[in-house]
């Protein structure tokens with residue numbers, strides 16, 4: 462899987478490649494889907510949600526430009542796979558992840574223990590469109606569900622110099638946006654291309 466992602470140009474940097482090689486994706490998918498764990502597709506994980514396709518994890522990890530000591534917020538834990546990969550890139554930092562489905566939080570916590578990433582990722586139940594004020598500000602925030610607009614709390618919880626990655630658009634398709642906070646009230650926005658995510662549901666979501 463990783464070799465293919467490299468040959469297609471999704472994976473480019475040594476640290477992201479190393480992290481993806483270390484996380485066993487089969488530990489993050491339901492038993493009956495394990496035979497598909499290393500194919501490049503999203504898979505159902507319960508509650509009508511999916512573990513994202515590996516190429517999307519690769520695109521997002523590369524686009525986030527994560528440093529070893531970064532303090533990171535993920536919105537939408539799902540299976541915990543993406544957070545686990547990110548925690549190995551930010552190996553001297555912290556990863557906090559917010560998920561709205563309590564049942565997925567339980568499953569993700571178990572997955573993370575089995576994959577050996579526990580202690581590096583803290584998962585909480587809640588509405589991630591509000592961010593996670595308790596541990597703000599963050600060097601990086603990324604959202605793994607499609608939003609109708611950028612939730613203001615996520616912009617406010619970024620450090621100056623920090624980056625937010627978020628799919629924004631309709632329920633059928635979104636643009637992946639990278640937003641850099643360049644001053645207290647100044648942000649620069651880049652469009653990184655089309656994508657399709659499950660909806661972000663919450664106060665500032667759908």
Ligand code: SAM
Nearest residue numbers: 512537539540542543560561588589661662663
């Ligand atoms: N990256 C995840 C993984 O590796 O398995 C997949 C995430 S899945 C595509 C998107 C997740 O966002 C779902 O688990 C969904 O329940 C969650 N979600 C949607 N709206 C949310 C919100 N407002 N707060 C927190 N989680 C939310």
